[in-house]
Amino acid sequence: MSNPSTHPTATVRIQRFNPETDAKPHMQEFQVELKPGTTVLDALHEIKTHQDGSLTFRRSCRHAICGSCAMHVNGKNELVCNAPLKDRLDRNGRITIRPLPYLPIIKDLVVDRSSFWEQYLRVKPWLMPPAETPEQEFRMSPEEVAALNSAETCIMCGACYSSCQIVGLTKEYIGPHALLKAFLRVMDPRDAIPGARLADLDGADGVYRCRTIFNCIDACPKNLNPTLAIETLRKLAQKREAFEQARIERQKHLDEPIPAR
Amino acid sequence: MYTSSGFISFALRRLTGVALVVYLFMHLWVIGSVNAGPEAFDARLAFVQQPLFKLLEVALLAAVVYHAVDGIRIMVVHYTGITEYRKSMFYAVLAVSTLLVIAGGVPIIRFMLEG
Numbered sequence: 001m002s003n004p005s006t007h008p009t010a011t012v013r014i015q016r017f018n019p020e021t022d023a024k025p026h027m028q029e030f031q032v033e034l035k036p037g038t039t040v041l042d043a044l045h046e047i048k049t050h051q052d053g054s055l056t057f058r059r060s061c062r063h064a065i066c067g068s069c070a071m072h073v074n075g076k077n078e079l080v081c082n083a084p085l086k087d088r089l090d091r092n093g094r095i096t097i098r099p100l101p102y103l104p105i106i107k108d109l110v111v112d113r114s115s116f117w118e119q120y121l122r123v124k125p126w127l128m129p130p131a132e133t134p135e136q137e138f139r140m141s142p143e144e145v146a147a148l149n150s151a152e153t154c155i156m157c158g159a160c161y162s163s164c165q166i167v168g169l170t171k172e173y174i175g176p177h178a179l180l181k182a183f184l185r186v187m188d189p190r191d192a193i194p195g196a197r198l199a200d201l202d203g204a205d206g207v208y209r210c211r212t213i214f215n216c217i218d219a220c221p222k223n224l225n226p227t228l229a230i231e232t233l234r235k236l237a238q239k240r241e242a243f244e245q246a247r248i249e250r251q252k253h254l255d256e257p258i259p260a261r
Numbered sequence: 262m263y264t265s266s267g268f269i270s271f272a273l274r275r276l277t278g279v280a281l282v283v284y285l286f287m288h289l290w291v292i293g294s295v296n297a298g299p300e301a302f303d304a305r306l307a308f309v310q311q312p313l314f315k316l317l318e319v320a321l322l323a324a325v326v327y328h329a330v331d332g333i334r335i336m337v338v339h340y341t342g343i344t345e346y347r348k349s350m351f352y353a354v355l356a357v358s359t360l361l362v363i364a365g366g367v368p369i370i371r372f373m374l375e376g
Binding site for chain 2: 072075077101102162163164165168211212213214215217218225227228231232234
């Protein structure tokens with residue numbers, strides 16, 4: 001065991017809320033030793049293990065890939081598992097952790113993400129393959145693959161969704177996460193229903209609800225760009241029929257090699 | 262609450278938009294009185310030529326200029342897909358708006374003071 005005096009301490013302010021006893025959330029401060037390599041999630045674990053076992057939060061993989069531990073740290077949404085505690089402290093050695101904003105709080109740092117998943121399922125986030133699939137592999141050009149790269153590393157952490165003021169105003173909005181996933185499917189040359197997808201996204205709850213606030217870009221821990229995806233979907237939705245026709249033509253050649261240029 | 266330059270631009274755009282709608286009705290209240298005869302029209306016109314309304318005119322100018330310049334910024338984003346300069350573009354909007362409001366507001370204030 002290390003001597004406590006050898007490490008400086010950090011003050012961790014956490015928003016607490018117990019639905020059984022509290023009328024509204026309140027802030028509570030904890031002191032945590034600032035050891036080298038401590039992440040914000042480590043500090044939460046330290047508090048839960050040694051100081052207050054009732055502290056409630058979500059976490060799973062600790063490698064920034066499961067998307068469980070997105071929280072509102074010092075006014076920004078991020079994954080606490082790969083956030084170094086040292087870098088997040090202010091001048092007085094304090095850090096403030098709140099649950100994701102604009103979502104109903106279940107307990108402490110755990111929020112109800114039902115609307116997040118409902119909107120995700122609304123855009124049919126799975127691939128709809130063409131009626132005739134190639135006997136062997138689909139052939140895609142490097143450009144077509146590159147377009148998908150800008151959307152496929154999403155880990156569904158909810159950081160973008162809960163950073164969006166439009167989500168705060170109305171849960172009818174599809175949301176940046178689901179629009180980014182819809183963009184991934186619309187741009188995929190193997191997908192057979194881009195027209196129907198664009199028709200759904202074209203409504204008042206879809207791409208036109210976005211007010212270009214850009215919070216989703218700042219919040220994304222994977223450096224994705226939902227705003228640009230929404231802008232692209234807007235343009236595609238305006239020429240939906242031509243885009244659908246081009247996709248039908250493209251799918252006639254899915255099993256052929258990409259011509260060299 | 263999630264504050265950012267994008268949120269500030271969004272909030273200002275909404276507030277100035279509502280302010281412009283309110284102004285439209287005040288404008289109609291003055292202009293519409295022409296149907297009630299020259300006396301009624303002159304009375305209302307005199308009412309809105311008090312010094313307070315000159316200051317409100319500067320506020321109106323600020324609302325119109327910000328709303329318009331920010332709209333241009335949004336159109337640039339829509340048509341070009343530029344998102345990496347989002348903060349700089351917002352600050353540019355504020356700078357251009359401020360310059361235009363000063364350029365237009367100073368003559369209004371001087372007119373108010375000199376009569």
